[in-house]
Amino acid sequence: MLKINNLHASVDGKEILKGINLEIKAGEVHAIMGPNGSGKSTLASVIAGKEEFEVTEGEVILEGENLEDSAPEERAHKGVFLSFQYPVEIPGVSVTNFMKTAINESRKARGLEDMKANEMLKLIREKAEMLEIDRKFLSRSLNEGFSGGEKKRNEIFQMAMLEPKLAILDETDSGLDIDALRIVANGVNKLKSKDNAVLLITHYQRLLDYIVPDFVHVLHNGRIVKSGGKELALELEEKGYDWLKNEVTV
Amino acid sequence: MAYTEEELKKELETKEYEYGFYTDIESETFPIGLNEEIVIAISKKKEEPEWMTLWRLESFKIWKEMTEPEWANVHYTKPDFQAISYYSAPKKADPNKTLDDVDPQLLEMYKKLGISVDEQKKLQNVAVDIVMDSVSVATTFKKTLSEKGIIFCSISEAIKEHPELVKKYIGSVVPQKDNYYAALNSAVFSDGSFCYIPKGVRCPMELSTYFRINQAGTGQFERTLLIADEGSYVSYLEGCTAPSRDENQLHAAVVELIALDDAEIKYSTVQNWFPGGKDGKGGVYNFVTKRGICEKNAKISWTQVETGSAVTWKYPSCILKGDNSIGEFYSIAVTNNYQQADTGTKMIHLGKNTRSTIISKGISAGKSQNSYRGLVQIASRADNARNFSQCDSLLMGNECGAHTFPYIEVKNKSAQIEHEATTSKIGEDQLFYCNQRGIPTEKAIALIVNGFSKEVLNKLPMEFAVEAQKLLEISLEGSVG
Numbered sequence: 001m002l003k004i005n006n007l008h009a010s011v012d013g014k015e016i017l018k019g020i021n022l023e024i025k026a027g028e029v030h031a032i033m034g035p036n037g038s039g040k041s042t043l044a045s046v047i048a049g050k051e052e053f054e055v056t057e058g059e060v061i062l063e064g065e066n067l068e069d070s071a072p073e074e075r076a077h078k079g080v081f082l083s084f085q086y087p088v089e090i091p092g093v094s095v096t097n098f099m100k101t102a103i104n105e106s107r108k109a110r111g112l113e114d115m116k117a118n119e120m121l122k123l124i125r126e127k128a129e130m131l132e133i134d135r136k137f138l139s140r141s142l143n144e145g146f147s148g149g150e151k152k153r154n155e156i157f158q159m160a161m162l163e164p165k166l167a168i169l170d171e172t173d174s175g176l177d178i179d180a181l182r183i184v185a186n187g188v189n190k191l192k193s194k195d196n197a198v199l200l201i202t203h204y205q206r207l208l209d210y211i212v213p214d215f216v217h218v219l220h221n222g223r224i225v226k227s228g229g230k231e232l233a234l235e236l237e238e239k240g241y242d243w244l245k246n247e248v249t250v
Numbered sequence: 251m252a253y254t255e256e257e258l259k260k261e262l263e264t265k266e267y268e269y270g271f272y273t274d275i276e277s278e279t280f281p282i283g284l285n286e287e288i289v290i291a292i293s294k295k296k297e298e299p300e301w302m303t304l305w306r307l308e309s310f311k312i313w314k315e316m317t318e319p320e321w322a323n324v325h326y327t328k329p330d331f332q333a334i335s336y337y338s339a340p341k342k343a344d345p346n347k348t349l350d351d352v353d354p355q356l357l358e359m360y361k362k363l364g365i366s367v368d369e370q371k372k373l374q375n376v377a378v379d380i381v382m383d384s385v386s387v388a389t390t391f392k393k394t395l396s397e398k399g400i401i402f403c404s405i406s407e408a409i410k411e412h413p414e415l416v417k418k419y420i421g422s423v424v425p426q427k428d429n430y431y432a433a434l435n436s437a438v439f440s441d442g443s444f445c446y447i448p449k450g451v452r453c454p455m456e457l458s459t460y461f462r463i464n465q466a467g468t469g470q471f472e473r474t475l476l477i478a479d480e481g482s483y484v485s486y487l488e489g490c491t492a493p494s495r496d497e498n499q500l501h502a503a504v505v506e507l508i509a510l511d512d513a514e515i516k517y518s519t520v521q522n523w524f525p526g527g528k529d530g531k532g533g534v535y536n537f538v539t540k541r542g543i544c545e546k547n548a549k550i551s552w553t554q555v556e557t558g559s560a561v562t563w564k565y566p567s568c569i570l571k572g573d574n575s576i577g578e579f580y581s582i583a584v585t586n587n588y589q590q591a592d593t594g595t596k597m598i599h600l601g602k603n604t605r606s607t608i609i610s611k612g613i614s615a616g617k618s619q620n621s622y623r624g625l626v627q628i629a630s631r632a633d634n635a636r637n638f639s640q641c642d643s644l645l646m647g648n649e650c651g652a653h654t655f656p657y658i659e660v661k662n663k664s665a666q667i668e669h670e671a672t673t674s675k676i677g678e679d680q681l682f683y684c685n686q687r688g689i690p691t692e693k694a695i696a697l698i699v700n701g702f703s704k705e706v707l708n709k710l711p712m713e714f715a716v717e718a719q720k721l722l723e724i725s726l727e728g729s730v731g
Contacts, residue, residue: 048686052678076688088683092701101697102687109688141701158687 001026001197002047002166007058009046016042018222019058024166027194031208031233032201034219035241040201041085043219044170047199048082049075062166077109079165079196083155083172090142095154096124098142099161106162127160131187148175156187163191168199173207185210205233218244280337286310289437292337296406296441299413309426309436316430322592323621323653326561329500329535336438336471394454401446402457405473408444415446419477423506423541423569431502431537431563439473439504447482447513456711458487472503478513478548485516487714499524499534501559507542507550511572514549515542518710519566520718523558525725530588530617533560540564546572546601553709555718556583556593557725565623567596570604570632577606580706582718584699584725585618585650594624594655599635599665608639611703614650615726621653630661637666643673644702646695646726696723 002024009017016039024030034040046053047060049072060067067075090098104114115123128138131153143151152172159167169188173181188211192198200211208216208230216232217224218241225244226232236244280288289310293303318328395402401412409416426436447453478484501523509515517540526533536559542550552566568577579595597606606626614620626637643652654671676698684694700707700719707715 050682071690072682072685073688073690076686080686082686084683084686088677088679090680090683090698090701092704093697098687098697101693102684102689105690105693106688162687 001028001063002199003061004047005059005061007043007046007060008056009042009053010056011042011053015056016053016222017046020219020222020224022217022224024197024199026165026197028215029192029198029200029211029213031213031216031230032199032219032224033203033205033216033233033236036203038219039222040219041170044082044168044199044201047075047166047168048072048080073105074109076162076164077106081159081162081164081167083152083159083167083169085171085174087143087146087151087155089144089146091144093142094139095142095157096138099124099158102158103161123161127157130160130190131157132183133157149177149180152176153180153184156184160187160191163196165196166199167191167196168201170201171203172200173202173204181207182210205237208233220245280335282335283332284310284334284336284438288336292438292440295337296409298406298409301413301417302409305421305426306437309433310438312427313430313433313437316427316433318430322563323619323623323655324561324563324590324592326535326590331434334500337440398451398454399448400451400453401444403444405439405442405444405475408475412444412446415477416444416475419506419508420473420475421506423508423543424504424539429539432504432539435471435473435502435504435539439471442473442475442503444474445476445484445486447478447484449479450481451479452482453484456485456487458489470499470501470503472501472505474503474505475508476506476515476517477508478510478515480510481512482510483514485518485711487518487520487711489520489522489714489717500537501534502537503539505538505540505566507540509542509544509548509550509575511546512548513545514551516551517542517553517566518714519552519554519556520710520714520721521554521556521558521562522721522725524560525558525589526560526587528587530560533589534558535560536562536564538562538564540566541569541596542567542577543569544572544575544577544601544604547574548572549576549578551576551578551580551709552595553580553706554582554593555706555710555721556581556591557721559591560589562589562591562593564591564593565595567598568606569598569600570606570635571600572604573601574603575601576604579606579608579610579624580709581610582613582703582706582722583611583620583622584613584722585615585620586725587616587618589616589618591619592621592623594622596625597627597637599626599628599632599637602631602633602635604632604635606635606637608637608641609705610639610641611706612641612643612652613646613699613702613722613726614643614652615646617649619651619653621655623655623657625657625659626667627658628660628662628665628667632662633664635662635665637668639667639669641669641671642702643671644699645673645675692727693723695726699723699726 004020004022007017007020008015020043032040042053046055049070062078100120107115152175172184176184200213213230216228216230218226286307289306290303293306424432426433445457476486507515507517523534523536544550550568554566556562566579570577577597583591583593585591595608608624610622612620612622622641624639628635641654645652652673656669658667676695680698681691681694699722707718710718
């Protein structure tokens, strides 16, 4: 599904990613953990194609295709979805209208007609129910005045609507209380299939109690310094990151 | 606000909008230039009574003495008023024709505009009086309206059929000497709409007029007169699209609204005259005078979506003469490329307990300049007058400009005036967020702009709101590199 080879990326001349190697197969869930400033969010943005970051070396390959020349929207059309750590507000644009636009643009890119209103209505109803989202919520301006939890739930709602191949969840658990976390995690688990993959970016292992990863990677100073199974997350929870830092230096 | 199933469905529907075409229709055009003979010829052509001819001549005399105003924040080559032809009418126009007799080319054009008359007859609750190249060519719904005593016809017809009304009210809100373009319009106006709503009558449908400029080098001078008698209500829609042209076209319209005691007028405009090319060449000069007067407890509401014209100079205003009268102005003005807009409103509070609201949304892109100019005036005897003004500007790129010129003149201590203004720029983060969801940048901008303009778009009647949204999108195409 996703293959990252020796990826280097910098912003304003400062190198943040210093040679990332990662392979994610269809049906897998990977978690990337690491301390603040280790490059987790940068990795997510670079996969999504944010132009602010310059890829200086290496490549990102999605289903055999190098994404180098793909604009962010083209990557989205190919099935990359990023749940933002800090979703932006768009005043006056309802969640429904935003989703309608997003879905129809993706369809257009695939040469399909706009989705029929009643079909879209059905889809919205189904996904909103799954994530226990109130209908009222859908008429509100996108992220405007949303609580932290509402913003994150809205991100997962969008993911559910767009049905991506690769979903990157950047700190989706931050700002969620335990009930909201459970609902969001449930949603992600329901959306998981043998044909798609999930990349979780998180600080804490809490989320991983609900969404169980097949692999855990520790990112430190722009490199993956350790990979393992889900038990690695527990070990990190217990010992913190310092022992790894030491291990690397040694 | 919770969604009903219907609302949700409506939002999910999509409509397409097309524009920019030119229909080749034979027309009868006057020689270029302007003098007394031309003024008389226009009047004669329209078989006007003598008082009207004299009124035009008086206006012409006033105009000759005036000079073109220069105070607006716009720069352009002044039109050569002697190089314009002042009258052009589609040749085959005949008021006695039925729709079946209308030039098929015309009907085709209406279809392109999305206003296929026969379809609207059946489906829409909208009466359409279509003004094309100065002469009304088709009027529908007349019968339904006349049963209620509503008069809705071309101004030329009104001059002949209802001289007492026209004579009483024409020039009563916008006098001939009001300004340079108003004087010019008074002298040479070619046609326009007339509407009278009798006492206590609620007009059962939205009245709509579509204007088009469709003749090279022909100035268009529309004259609209709308009278809402005591306790009546009317909603009037005016929409404009113009096909592409290389040379500047002058458009100097005058609209006068009269809302008598307890009457309400809602006047909505979607303006999409040719804005000129990407290089700033061509485009329509839109110098319009729109003003309404409110008697006791009356209300006038102006809503405008201005996306077109190379140069816009337009201030739909309200004279709140009667006690407890209300004036409203909701505006979206979009400028792109080299467009210039200087637009806003005047709220003149004369009566007691008068209220006014101004919501202005300016969107500038490219190398354009967008100015809001507004006057709130509270006269000394206007006790307890209130005004709320909000002016928001949205900028795209680094080469455009947004300007706000609010003027406030208060001569009564009991007045309450609020003014809010914001300026924002479309953020990279917003665009990346949209991109990440598969929405290309241009579409993302349209989405953000529509959201920014929503408060005003919501004031438009439904069928117009959809068209207006599409228009915003089309107007901002190519605004990001």
